[in-house]
Amino acid sequence: MESAARVFARLSTDEPITNTEVLMGKAVVLGGSMAGMLAARVLSDHAESVVIVERDALPATAAPRPGTPHDGQLHTLMHGGRMQLRRLFPGFEDEAEAGGAIISSPYTIRAYADGVPKVSDGTMGLISSSRPFLESLVRRRTLALPNVKVLTCRARGLEFRAGRVTGVRCGGAGEDEWVEEADFVVDAMGRASKLGDWLEKNGWQRPAMRRMAIDIDYATGYFRRTDADPELAAAIAYRTPTATPPRVASGAITAIEDDRWLITLANYGKQPPIRDVAEFRKLCGELPPVYREAVAGDQLGEILPYHQADSRRRDFHLLTRFPARLISVGDAVASFNPIYGQGMSSATLHASALSEYLRSRPDLDAPARSFFALQRVVVDAAWQISTSADLARPDVTGPYPRGYRLSKWFAEQIADASVTDRSVAVRFNSVTYMRTHPRSLAAPSTLLRALRVNRSQGKPQREKG
Ligand SMILES: Cc1cc2nc3c(=O)[nH]c(=O)nc-3n(C[C@H](O)[C@H](O)[C@H](O)COP(=O)(O)OP(=O)(O)OC[C@H]3O[C@@H](n4cnc5c(N)ncnc54)[C@H](O)[C@@H]3O)c2cc1C
Numbered sequence: 001m002e003s004a005a006r007v008f009a010r011l012s013t014d015e016p017i018t019n020t021e022v023l024m025g026k027a028v029v030l031g032g033s034m035a036g037m038l039a040a041r042v043l044s045d046h047a048e049s050v051v052i053v054e055r056d057a058l059p060a061t062a063a064p065r066p067g068t069p070h071d072g073q074l075h076t077l078m079h080g081g082r083m084q085l086r087r088l089f090p091g092f093e094d095e096a097e098a099g100g101a102i103i104s105s106p107y108t109i110r111a112y113a114d115g116v117p118k119v120s121d122g123t124m125g126l127i128s129s130s131r132p133f134l135e136s137l138v139r140r141r142t143l144a145l146p147n148v149k150v151l152t153c154r155a156r157g158l159e160f161r162a163g164r165v166t167g168v169r170c171g172g173a174g175e176d177e178w179v180e181e182a183d184f185v186v187d188a189m190g191r192a193s194k195l196g197d198w199l200e201k202n203g204w205q206r207p208a209m210r211r212m213a214i215d216i217d218y219a220t221g222y223f224r225r226t227d228a229d230p231e232l233a234a235a236i237a238y239r240t241p242t243a244t245p246p247r248v249a250s251g252a253i254t255a256i257e258d259d260r261w262l263i264t265l266a267n268y269g270k271q272p273p274i275r276d277v278a279e280f281r282k283l284c285g286e287l288p289p290v291y292r293e294a295v296a297g298d299q300l301g302e303i304l305p306y307h308q309a310d311s312r313r314r315d316f317h318l319l320t321r322f323p324a325r326l327i328s329v330g331d332a333v334a335s336f337n338p339i340y341g342q343g344m345s346s347a348t349l350h351a352s353a354l355s356e357y358l359r360s361r362p363d364l365d366a367p368a369r370s371f372f373a374l375q376r377v378v379v380d381a382a383w384q385i386s387t388s389a390d391l392a393r394p395d396v397t398g399p400y401p402r403g404y405r406l407s408k409w410f411a412e413q414i415a416d417a418s419v420t421d422r423s424v425a426v427r428f429n430s431v432t433y434m435r436t437h438p439r440s441l442a443a444p445s446t447l448l449r450a451l452r453v454n455r456s457q458g459k460p461q462r463e464k465g
Contacts, residue, residue, distance in 0.1 A: 035330020081345030100257030
């Protein structure tokens with residue numbers, strides 16, 4: 001059987017997509033956010049027409065909207081996601097940059113572990129912009145395709161016949177329902193997707209949901225970007241877990257369009273939310289100096305809080321009874337602790353999995369098991385990164401996977417060595433930036449190098465939590 005690392009490598013390629021063939025009449029995508037637009041882009045190669053059903057009236061510009069209440073929070077697009085956007089939309093990065101996004105090189109990203117500057121990996125980069133900016137560019141490129149359109153209405157349920165999905169029940173507020181017929185349906189309704197309810201109501205299995213309680217609080221501020229550090233595009237500073245959760249477990253900065261800094265402070269546990277700009281600035285002052293500099297300019301708007309109770313995944317790949325011509329993508333399948341910045345890149349890789357599935361010319365009248373098997377590789381990879389880091393916190397009490405103690409020791413060796421050793425940093429960051437599968441770190445040469453680095457240098461000097 002092909003290894004997960006190999007499948008991931010295939011999905012995360014930036015080779016142009018070729019050999020596409022029209023396999024269906026109309027595909028319907030439920031949800032017009034990041035995952036929905038990316039799925040629609042892929043389906044445009046394989047369907048005569050693609051209809052995106054979105055409950056929000058989608059704005060013409062980069063504006064926040066009610067269906068994505070998290071869109072004011074800091075979002076960065078990891079290297080792996082950036083490669084997929086380039087693949088799906090040639091010229092995407094140039095267009096993003098022309099619109100004001102910052103395409104960061106590894107040398108304009110600073111990272112700190114417990115206050116210690118981490119060595120640059122010299123390879124990974126990000127797209128830094130506000131979330132509405134990135135989403136609006138993906139939307140513009142997708143809706144420019146001649147066979148893709150949006151229907152503004154709420155999806156209310158599915159129609160089934162002879163073991164397959166045949167349509168989507170739609171309706172606006174207070175309106176009659178109608179059925180939008182479909183040859184293929186994609187659920188991209190986000191982490192609160194109702195697909196499980198709809199399946200169960202119609203006699204199908206509901207995917208089991210796995211959760212890990214994380215109780216994370218974000219506080220996000222926008223500040224005018226001054227010229228103090230023109231080379232800085234993004235920074236991340238995190239503290240290793242301690243028995244008493246610190247007021248700031250992690251702080252992130254990105255430069256975004258319109259000469260602004262977007263800054264997020266995150267903490268765990270039942271702590272009072274950070275709403276006051278004076279406290280926000282004071283806490284930034286306790287992080288590495290770039291944080292103090294970033295909050296020195298004028299504050300723009302309020303401090304925006306956000307709470308997320310859990311990471312969750314729905315295991316579609318385990319279902320034994322599932323209708324044909326139906327899949328689910330994005331946060332509707334797996335939504336992680338946002339601190340690790342994996343969600344949008346995961347959605348791009350789900351789109352890559354959909355493309356591979358459809359290019360394999362599957363039997364569409366059978367459940368899309370081979371799609372879910374490909375997608376599972378991406379979900380497992382992201383889940384492993386985020387949950388193993390969260391399990392190291394004393395307030396997270398499981399569930400612990402088999403072999404947890406050994407994998408924790410192993411992960412600590414690699415993470416510690418990545419602070420000072422460029423070669424380990426390249427491999428470690430390639431995984432955390434969703435470019436390669438976590439199993440790529442299991443090469444004995446990587447562990448041996450990490451052990452040597454940690455022994456020769458001692459653990460990096462760390463400030464107390
Ligand atoms: C605080 C925070 C910070 C984050 N930071 C990052 C980051 O730095 N990097 C990163 O990559 N990811 C980040 N993420 C994750 C990222 O936001 C998500 O992974 C991404 O938005 C997933 O998109 P989606 O399209 O699956 O779902 P969503 O963005 O939730 O979109 C779901 C869409 O479905 C629509 N919808 C829902 N129900 C219906 C219905 N019945 N009918 C019609 N339409 C419907 C909604 O209106 C919405 O448009 C963060 C998340 C949070 C909460």
